[in-house]
Amino acid sequence: MPTRRTILMGGSALVLAAASPLRAQTAPPVPILFVHGNGDHAALWMTTLWRFETNGWPRDRLHALNFTDPLSRADDAVPLAGRSGTADQLRELAAEVEALCARTGAARIALVASSRGGNAVRNYVVEAGGAARVSHAVLCGTPNRGVFNWEASPGSEFNGRGPFLTMLNRRDSDVVPGTAFLTLRSDGNDKFAQPDGRLIGRPGVATGITAEGPALRGAANLALGQLDHREVAFHPRAFREIHRFIADREPSTLAVALEQNIRLSGLVTGNVGGVPSNRPLAGAVVEVYRVDPATGERRGEALLKRTTASDGLWGEVVAGPADALEFVLAVAGHPVTHTYRSPFPRSSQVVHLRPARPLPEADRAAGAVVQMTRPRGYFGIPRDVVLFDGKEPGDVTKGVATDATTTVRLPAAEIGRTVVGLFNEERIAARAWSAAENRVAIAELTW
Numbered sequence: 545m546p547t548r549r550t551i552l553m554g555g556s557a558l559v560l561a562a563a564s565p566l567r568a569q570t571a572p573p574v575p576i577l578f579v580h581g582n583g584d585h586a587a588l589w590m591t592t593l594w595r596f597e598t599n600g601w602p603r604d605r606l607h608a609l610n611f612t613d614p615l616s617r618a619d620d621a622v623p624l625a626g627r628s629g630t631a632d633q634l635r636e637l638a639a640e641v642e643a644l645c646a647r648t649g650a651a652r653i654a655l656v657a658s659s660r661g662g663n664a665v666r667n668y669v670v671e672a673g674g675a676a677r678v679s680h681a682v683l684c685g686t687p688n689r690g691v692f693n694w695e696a697s698p699g700s701e702f703n704g705r706g707p708f709l710t711m712l713n714r715r716d717s718d719v720v721p722g723t724a725f726l727t728l729r730s731d732g733n734d735k736f737a738q739p740d741g742r743l744i745g746r747p748g749v750a751t752g753i754t755a756e757g758p759a760l761r762g763a764a765n766l767a768l769g770q771l772d773h774r775e776v777a778f779h780p781r782a783f784r785e786i787h788r789f790i791a792d793r794e795p796s797t798l799a800v801a802l803e804q805n806i807r808l809s810g811l812v813t814g815n816v817g818g819v820p821s822n823r824p825l826a827g828a829v830v831e832v833y834r835v836d837p838a839t840g841e842r843r844g845e846a847l848l849k850r851t852t853a854s855d856g857l858w859g860e861v862v863a864g865p866a867d868a869l870e871f872v873l874a875v876a877g878h879p880v881t882h883t884y885r886s887p888f889p890r891s892s893q894v895v896h897l898r899p900a901r902p903l904p905e906a907d908r909a910a911g912a913v914v915q916m917t918r919p920r921g922y923f924g925i926p927r928d929v930v931l932f933d934g935k936e937p938g939d940v941t942k943g944v945a946t947d948a949t950t951t952v953r954l955p956a957a958e959i960g961r962t963v964v965g966l967f968n969e970e971r972i973a974a975r976a977w978s979a980a981e982n983r984v985a986i987a988e989l990t991w
Contacts, residue, residue: 573601574679574790575648577640578608581659581685581777583615583820587810587896588658588778588919591800591990594890595783598801599791605648608894609640610811610822616660619699620708626816630701630708633664634672641668641677654680654790658777659736662686662758663701666712675723680790684728684777686758689713691736691744693752702736704752717762725763726789728782731755733924734773735946743946764789770927772945778920800889802865808832808888809859810895812852814875820898824856829874830897832861837868839962840884840973858897865889868973875899879984884974886990900984907984911956912976916965916987917949923967931966956980965989 576596578589586608593606613628620629644653655678657665662683668674669681690704701708712718719725729737737757741749759765766785768776776782780798787795812828815821829851834843847869848861863869864887871883878899888895900915907913916932922945923930923937930937930950937950952963954976965972965987977983 572648572650573605575605575607575644575650575653576601576790577644577653577655578606579637579655579657579661579665580608580611580614581657581661581774584658584919585614585813585820585822585894585896585898586610587894588774590892590894591778591920592656592783592786593892593894594800595780595795595798596787597890598797598799599787599795605650607640607644609636610813610896611636611664612822613816613819614822615819616701618697620701620706621699626819626821630663630667633660634667637664637668638672638674641674645677652677652679654678654682656682656684656777656786656790657686658684659686659773660701662688663708663712666718669723670712670718670720675720678723680724680726682726682728682786682789683758683760683763684782684786685730685734685736685773686727687736687753688718688727688760689753689757691751691753692741692746694749696746718760719762724789725760726785727758727760727763727765728776728785729755729758729765729767730771730773730776731767731769733770733927733945734758734776735922735944736773738944743944770924772922772924774919774948775921803890804865805891806863806865806867806888807860807891808863808895809857809861809893810897811856812858812873812875812897813856814878814899815901818901822896824852824854825875826852826854826856827876828852828856828858828897828899829872830858831872833870833872834863835868835870835884836973837866837886837971838973840868840870840975841962842870859893859895863888870975871895871897873897873899877902879903879982880977882975882977882983882985884972884985884987886970886972888990900986903979903982903984907953908979908982910953910979912954912959912985913979914952914954914963914974914976914985914987915949916967916972916989918967918989919948920989920991922946922948923950929966929968931964933963933965963987967991
């Protein structure tokens with residue numbers, strides 16, 4: 545059985561840089577399929593895809609899937625509109641594996657999964673015979689023993705004593721011969737691997753789960769210090785371990801090599817019954833602008849203005865590696881969403897867009913609503929430097945990293961001014977738009 549290694553680390557800052565010449569490959573590297581977590585989509589793997597490309601992986605041998613309905617059901621056995629069960633995710637994952645093998649000509653591929661995505665990977669590899677197709681399986685922050693182990697919510701996919709996890713965990717070993725397994729977890733900073741139920745709505749109730757809940761018997765299991773639930777998949781420290789495991793060598797660099805002509809595209813997706821969906825959305829109007837990185841003010845006319853067809857595709861747009869961008873998304877039934885992004889260092893086909901949820905009454909009464917969101921991790925205070933509009937956010941929970949969004953509400957007299965979000969070394973300037981006009985601004989962090 546592999547020896548468990550614990551790796552402790554402090555915070556680190558990402559520096560974008562041009563990479564040194566890439567290592568020559570004697571044979572095409574194994575294709576990798578990236579599997580997102582609960583409620584998420586393929587775009588969360590963007591930075592990981594860039595790092596693999598920088599380290600010599602051809603773009604056509606890297607693929608991140610979108611589960612159609614990414615959010616789990618309350619009871620895995622009871623169908624619920626807009627949500628998926630474990631059988632749904634198994635079916636979609638198996639189809640994606642076969643499609644990637646067919647497209648690349650590879651007999652076997654590697655799977656890398658975040659959080660709930662690891663449930664689908666285990667189900668496919670161990671229970672459905674997928675080991676014949678999968679050389680490596682990396683599970684990042686997957687709640688392999690459950691998020692909780694108690695009598696409440698007996699049918700939940702995340703209940704350690706529920707039918708699904710009881711099935712997966714019934715053997716003496718959690719892995720099967722022929723597929724190498726690695727798990728990456730936090731050393732106590734994962735909101736879904738806590739001994740107390742406070743972070744999942746039941747303070748003072750023992751969850752029956754420890755920080756070692758994501759580990760698997762028979763796998764290589766690594767603890768990545770104070771990285772949070774999402775960072776154990778998307779942080780450069782996690783990338784290093786994923787690359788080492790699949791390539792059997794250190795990556796040449798953890799930085800992302802710059803491209804001069806950045807081509808961006810992706811999907812517009814909406815929601816079903818108020819929950820996130822990865823179903824393509826037709827009739828959405830997308831505009832893209834270059835903006836001043838210091839103020840968020842637009843620089844010139846739109847780079848793109850397009851209404852999506854049935855495939856939901858909005859692109860492509862061409863930009864430079866120094867261009868800060870504003871994406872404007874208008875979808876019926878939602879606020880017009882102005883999303884501000886720091887410059888993209890490389891091209892991407894997974895710049896997926898979702899409209900903001902309808903504004904609650906309290907936000908409609910404000911002059912402007914501006915949010916800062918971090919899709920690939922949480923805000924850890926005091927671990928991270930987090931400043932929004934010049935202040936440390938009061939709506940971010942201190943201690944275990946829990947929150948990925950913070951909100952500023954401004955009076956009507958301040959509509960149009962610049963609001964700056966700072967997370968460690970990433971800075972985004974957004975403009976405050978009128979909530980009365982049903983508009984919301986989002987500073988979306990990349991790193």
